[in-house]
Amino acid sequence: MTLDLRRQARIGLDESVFCIGKTPEQISAILLRLTQAKGRALLTRLDPKKLGALPQALRKRLDYDPSSWTAFLGRTAKPRSKPQVAVLTAGTSDRAVAREAARTLAYYGHATTEIGDIGVAGLWRLMERVDEIRRHPVVIVVAGMDAALPSVVGGLVPGAVIAVPSSVGYGVAKGGETALRAALASCAPGVTVVNIDNGYGAACAALRILNRAAT
Amino acid sequence: MTLDLRRQARIGLDESVFCIGKTPEQISAILLRLTQAKGRALLTRLDPKKLGALPQALRKRLDYDPSSWTAFLGRTAKPRSKPQVAVLTAGTSDRAVAREAARTLAYYGHATTEIGDIGVAGLWRLMERVDEIRRHPVVIVVAGMDAALPSVVGGLVPGAVIAVPSSVGYGVAKGGETALRAALASCAPGVTVVNIDNGYGAACAALRILNRAAT
Amino acid sequence: MTLDLRRQARIGLDESVFCIGKTPEQISAILLRLTQAKGRALLTRLDPKKLGALPQALRKRLDYDPSSWTAFLGRTAKPRSKPQVAVLTAGTSDRAVAREAARTLAYYGHATTEIGDIGVAGLWRLMERVDEIRRHPVVIVVAGMDAALPSVVGGLVPGAVIAVPSSVGYGVAKGGETALRAALASCAPGVTVVNIDNGYGAACAALRILNRAAT
Amino acid sequence: MTLDLRRQARIGLDESVFCIGKTPEQISAILLRLTQAKGRALLTRLDPKKLGALPQALRKRLDYDPSSWTAFLGRTAKPRSKPQVAVLTAGTSDRAVAREAARTLAYYGHATTEIGDIGVAGLWRLMERVDEIRRHPVVIVVAGMDAALPSVVGGLVPGAVIAVPSSVGYGVAKGGETALRAALASCAPGVTVVNIDNGYGAACAALRILNRAAT
């Protein structure tokens, strides 16, 4: 096991623990090492079953969020006064992904403005909130199926727009592939994209932007 | 050569001449037969070069539209008083496809309302025209890249919405494949889709709707 | 939770509840809101297990159809005298999708003519019913595998033809992808297509057509 | 250069010369060797430009068919009294592929019944010829786009049905890929398939059947 403990110094982000494909034993061992070195850790994609298979002593120390399958170990940063990131979702099924982004930002002390159910099929829901959304320097947009939302948002707000295609949908939605392609082909200029369902990655991209703006 | 001269009687539409993959000689022979039997014909995908290779006598009798590569041979129906089909395009490059739809409808005597450049990146352009668009029982929406326009339109108008994905774009746009998938995965209920760049097919679908409503 | 309660006024269709990716708690909350506001609701893709996880009081008020995984909450419109939509299926396995379409139409008060097992491998079955089918202004055709049925039907009937590719089949059938592509490439003019297994979407498209014809 | 001169003895078919990817020099050299050894040869995919680049002496000895880009060198077998293979096409653009099959069969002394323009959008054209088609032990069906024809034919005739998907069409037709998949997923039992546009392969498959039946 070789952890990248120097990552924070290099890029301003900790190595987090991506739990898919790791056994409970491997996760425990990594957490032990990380907390010894850094005092805290962020876990993603920790499903409830795998959580239950962790040693109880460890489990009790975790701040676990079942809606996003994320957990914090150890102290987290205090939320700053005003949210600089808005996290938008097109539909109810996109929530888990949005929560993963919000929790990752929370781990680093950033509050977020979460706005749900504003898919373009009922456009007025977005239009009512546009002024509020425009105030954030970074906007994360989670959308599945045809992913029309990032394009519409990208045409309305001046800040950084990070699209997270979600795997919501069936048939041609193809596990998020269509949403991904639509977001990348967006007709709005300057929309960037991360992997399907990758709320964590979108949050890290936001952090890279905010960390530098802070300097 | 076996033409489907009974098609009009069966489904209310003539057999048209799709010119891709046919030699000028084959096109001439088909036109001869069609005009003998029906007095008129619609040609699609007739590129200027192939047009030039047709016998001059025939060429002179064609009403050719270079923007859509369509041609009429013989008399066409008179336009009815009020357009029942709106044809929308997201960008300038979608025009050729929209024109193919409009010309096909014109061949059958239907006027159309053509509204261009209303892609969702500048949403106000669509919003200014929504009331006008809503008045049409059938709306054809041509859009490439992320094809967000059919979803937004589908959420705003009550009539039939037929999406035509266009092959505009590069990279992930993949010759219209992404627009096609996005339109099929549309979050707006009841949007239907035809093949990429198939303005002719969208017009035929509109005609099927209008023909029956007329009875 | 932001419901699109104004959708009926805008496009003549209620927001329905697509149950995939939603928890029983989320579904219950949405239903509560919808019935308060609209008095009724349509649920799709509600599998029997999730149905069983809903509160009993709510469950008892649902009119649930296990063959299509749809449910009605509250009063539905009375069926009109004569069906205007025919729903055709190629094989027994396409029935669930056809039922989703028929149930959606029933929710809005439309009776349907359902005709099953008329795949083109035994063409006489379709030919015996063609005259009956032709009398409907809208024909929904559900077919999987090679989806040859929409093309044959499209060449025989004058009304609107809406193809629903189904995920029936294995190997190259690829979960409906081949049926989808074949339907989009149909050699019959004016056939439109919705997403794989999307009986609900086909019904909404039919409603858009019928609603406007009614005016 | 190592020719498979023993192929006829092993499998009843000569090695033919597939001209794509070969220079005129390579083709000339192969033909020299083949005629020395076997007295005759079949060439496929010989486009007119490459034909023109062959040495004139050689060119004069070729029986070239511009519609199928095939050529015979040397004596061919005499046609037998009655055709045992029917070659059907859905549309005019499928002709070149059908001709490649017919020419390959002709090289081996088999006459064919060619029936064109019987695509399923105008079903009566096929129905009028069914009795005639049924009399052939082998039926080759060339069809592009949605390739519904092989399924319909497979449900109507008792003999071997070999589908040749053609690259006719645009958009989702994807160079014949959709026709290929649809033919493989055919709902008619026992339809077999060869590569896109592979009229030559279909003819060879027919020959394998006929050669054995002859014994």
Add this chain to the structure above:
Amino acid sequence: MTLDLRRQARIGLDESVFCIGKTPEQISAILLRLTQAKGRALLTRLDPKKLGALPQALRKRLDYDPSSWTAFLGRTAKPRSKPQVAVLTAGTSDRAVAREAARTLAYYGHATTEIGDIGVAGLWRLMERVDEIRRHPVVIVVAGMDAALPSVVGGLVPGAVIAVPSSVGYGVAKGGETALRAALASCAPGVTVVNIDNGYGAACAALRILNRAAT
């Protein structure tokens, strides 16, 4: 339920019962109808669990083969004296598909020569049996992964070669997609292909050939 009881008369094959996507109730009802009309039936893809859910009285009348998930109901034809079809498999995992082909042929009274484990990685195994295989007018070749076996066999035997790509393998094997494409691109002339794992279809294709040769 509309069965195609006239299929035998048209194409020499009964309608068989493909059990995927059908409920035990639907299967029972179909069998009742088929046996009333035809006295016998062939079932494919009947997994042991669904078999167990059929009514016991029906189950007892079935001749079920667990290795191929096929069943016969009622009398089957007597096997003819000498097998005319050889069924080859590349590896042990291809057996189930080969058995489906052999059982389908048995239903129609045809014995088969089954030869297993002759994948090209150990070429001598095939070479030792080539003379025996060559004596059959039809050779069915089941192979997964790279499907090299049909090409090698196609270069060695004169009869009809029908390739059945199997879903054996992982990674790039992609559920049989690679085997399918490789078989279609075979360098041996006249190899035909059916859908992935479609042993039933290959047998039907063989029957089409043998039925006509018999006349």
Add this chain to the structure above:
Amino acid sequence: MTLDLRRQARIGLDESVFCIGKTPEQISAILLRLTQAKGRALLTRLDPKKLGALPQALRKRLDYDPSSWTAFLGRTAKPRSKPQVAVLTAGTSDRAVAREAARTLAYYGHATTEIGDIGVAGLWRLMERVDEIRRHPVVIVVAGMDAALPSVVGGLVPGAVIAVPSSVGYGVAKGGETALRAALASCAPGVTVVNIDNGYGAACAALRILNRAAT
């Protein structure tokens, strides 16, 4: 023609003129309108041939860059003192895309640090420049083929990393599709991605970040 002249006010970016799919006449007309309204314009994907087809009077007023096929019309902003965006390329063939990004930034008055030929096959080339690159708040990385460079850079620098997959390469590179997928699946946290060859989009994303940081 409906231009989005209010875009600058909404999102801080002008509508630029994407020249693919537009005729020289359409481009001239758009430029006329844009310069009347805004005094300046940015053109992308203007190939030399289309440039040559523009009216000479217009052409003379364009500041054209043949390496990136971009042009400026009218005054551009003055470059600011220090570059805030580094534009990296893996190989010589990625230059055109990098130049499109740099030119777009220049249009808005931003200087860039361009560093070429630092593909990971010769890692020392990147390592020698890491300290310099780290000083930029935004890093655009253009890479084709396996697109390993964005991952390595993402693990070394703290600022925003925007990957632009390029269409460099052949075979599995598939016109940039592999680079695109690799960049999206990057093991480095927080790398965002734009469409293949979309240097313009990457620059717009950078501008969204810088515009907000400036406030």
Add this chain to the structure above:
Amino acid sequence: MTLDLRRQARIGLDESVFCIGKTPEQISAILLRLTQAKGRALLTRLDPKKLGALPQALRKRLDYDPSSWTAFLGRTAKPRSKPQVAVLTAGTSDRAVAREAARTLAYYGHATTEIGDIGVAGLWRLMERVDEIRRHPVVIVVAGMDAALPSVVGGLVPGAVIAVPSSVGYGVAKGGETALRAALASCAPGVTVVNIDNGYGAACAALRILNRAAT
């Protein structure tokens, strides 16, 4: 059952038992035959459940490794003094594949140097071990997601580099497809690739190299 017992003599490798798609009975029968003939055998992809279904007497004789699902039956060769193969992994989840390679090599008496967790997001971890890795004539690199590691390694070491794409990851990672394509498009010259997760195949490739170098 026809085993390839002559394989060792031909190519220096035993036929191993790939357990996917084989029943416990088939595996037992094959092992019986193999041990009679060769005294030993290697099993791959033997999951714990299938292991449990083997006869106990057989199970007790197996040297089973649960991390790689491999088993040895009978004597294995003694490890040689110094490892000639380094097996590298990008992340913890790639271990199972790496172990399959190491176990296959162990079966043939080769020790390996296993180095884990050296993904390029934390490049220093690789750089610290480069000198050690360079000493091996063969380097196997297991990496999923973007598979940037084989490219970086290929640019740093002179020996044979065999990339094994792993199915680690989600979304665009597509079960290893992206890693596979990225490895094949590697910008480092002379990197070769095997199937996704195919640790066994990589080890066999290494053995082919080492066996010949030994002579």
Add this chain to the structure above:
Amino acid sequence: MTLDLRRQARIGLDESVFCIGKTPEQISAILLRLTQAKGRALLTRLDPKKLGALPQALRKRLDYDPSSWTAFLGRTAKPRSKPQVAVLTAGTSDRAVAREAARTLAYYGHATTEIGDIGVAGLWRLMERVDEIRRHPVVIVVAGMDAALPSVVGGLVPGAVIAVPSSVGYGVAKGGETALRAALASCAPGVTVVNIDNGYGAACAALRILNRAAT
């Protein structure tokens, strides 16, 4: 321009010049730098037209091979006494790729044994040469379409087998994609694969093996 002049020292291979996507000016500049530093260079994918656009003085110094589009600048190593690499091709059209491999090996002083036209459709051609092929420690196999040749060769020879899928073929061959997948899914153990048409990469892989065996 930053050349990787230290590559030979690191990995035993020079940086070569891949000419696709580079202008004649860029190629000239790179060659100037390379010859100053190293005295020699290898160019790949230099098509005749681009060759003609190079300055004449430079062109005269190139040893150009039109069949493989490769060129040497400066002295090349003397061929060693006996070829250690066999380069096999399935058909005539695979020659260009095989030549690229042979030329790359020649640049480094390695002679090769080239054996053409041994595709598996005529298996005897391969069997006659097997003993000769087996004597080489490295065998490069170029094959398109179904790429059955690498599997058959992999089952017959003990040395390293490197498959190069070629883009030969049409339809499902898909520019080499099917050959690539078939080679990766090879049933013969230990076959490795490089990118489509990448003769250069196969040669580099061979060099990595031979360089280390030499020590």
